[in-house]
Amino acid sequence: MSQDNAAGEAVPIGEAARKSGVKVPTIRYYEQIGLLAAPARTGGNRRLFTHDDLRRLAFIRHARELGFDVEAIRALLSLQDHPEQSCASADAIARARLVEVEDRIARLGALRDELARMIDECACGRVAECRVIETLAATHRHGALA
Amino acid sequence: MSQDNAAGEAVPIGEAARKSGVKVPTIRYYEQIGLLAAPARTGGNRRLFTHDDLRRLAFIRHARELGFDVEAIRALLSLQDHPEQSCASADAIARARLVEVEDRIARLGALRDELARMIDECACGRVAECRVIETLAATHRHGALA
DNA sequence: GATACATCCTCTAGCGGCTAGAGGAGCAAG
DNA sequence: CTTGCTCCTCTAGCCGCTAGAGGATGTATC
Structure with missing residues (x-):
């Protein structure tokens, strides 16, 4: 009747993979x-x-999707295992992650703009006058290339 | 007079590192x-x-900062070395990267919202009623956990 | 010269978070 | 009994570096 162990107690790894x-x-x-x-x-x-x-x-998968690294997940799991504790640590972990994510978004936004500008300005002629290459080659804030 | 080889021809690796x-x-x-x-x-x-x-x-560094992987950079560099060619490939590489970046931004945006909501709803009491943990534990689109 | 110290060299191994493949054992259906 | 799937363990590889050992070279000072 059941090939998928609908009400079953324990499942083998393949099914665990499918379900989680x-x-x-x-x-x-x-x-x-x-x-x-x-x-x-x-x-x-x-x-x-x-x-x-x-x-x-599933908890781990979701946390990984949210970009938590394994150490953070370890901490979150151990919190989950001790529900009587204060959840301040979980909150702190999540907040730290939020800061990271916001930072990353900001930097990716700048990056997108630069890429878009690069592409926009490229008339797609010879490489010699290609804005994409030129933009990448351009010396920047950091570079003190003579 | 010059400890920094201002007009010099060639520099050792340390200085190359500083300059690039x-x-x-x-x-x-x-x-x-x-x-x-x-x-x-x-x-x-x-x-x-x-x-x-x-x-x-410096070209490589800039490209890496823009998130191009080494293979893409290899391609871009080889284009740069042949300026008489059409720059259509450079354009294509940059466009592909732009798509990736936009996708990543969108996903990070969703992620930020989820994290923010999680934190927002957490009254910071016991773990037992912690929204952060609860949200992570919640079964999702994917999961068909019985 | 001798000495001290910075910089350089090569080499191997490790990081995170998996992923791939070899080589074999178990198990259910026909 | 054989086919074909799932499962097992183990080792090695992916990317883009980074760290460290152990040694050679270069430069500044005494």
Whole structure:
């Protein structure tokens, strides 16, 4: 009836990957670096992931999508495991990440403008008069090239 | 009179690093991967960078800052070395990069909003009711977690 | 000269966060 | 029993550097 273990207790790694959106080798990698506790195994030595494991994997995936690095995720997970603590640390981690992201957006915006200008001004003739190349070659704030 | 080789012909790697804004080991790395031609050497086996080398280094640095990967830079440099060709390729490379950047900006924008909302809604009490953790744990579009 | 110190050299190994592939074992269906 | 899938472990590779060991060279001072 069920090829997809709808109500089941524990699932093998392939299904865990499908359900969590984390690829199979990545799941094993997370286990290896201790982000995910080693799951139970079958007699045949296959990993069996519980629903809790799947939730943890989804948590990790979401956090990675938000650009948190593994250390930050480790911290967030350990917070999650101690719900009686103050969540000030989680807040701080998220705030730090927000600052990073805003900074990155600002810099990418400048970058986009420069790229757009570069492309805009390129008449697409010979490389000799190509604005794209020229712009890249231009000496900048930093460069004190004689 | 000159400790900084103001009008000089060729400079050692440290000065090349200062002038181009590319770090010493990175310059050697660029040489190693063939992004920069191996420069001349002194009798004592030290690299000597010409002004041309410095311009090339600055070009590379600027392109890296704009997020071009090494392969793209290789292509751009080879275009620069053949100024009689059409610059359509340079244009295409830059356009592709612009698309990437715009995409990245859009995704970072969404991300910023999510982070901001997360932080905003967190009353900073116990982890148990922490929006930051909760948001990360929430099952998403992708997840079909039972 | 001798000495001190900065700069340079080559080489290997490591970072983060995976990803790919070899070589084999387990398991369910026909 | 064989086919074909999933799973296992292990090692090595990706990018773009960065760090460190261990040694040679260059320059300034005494």
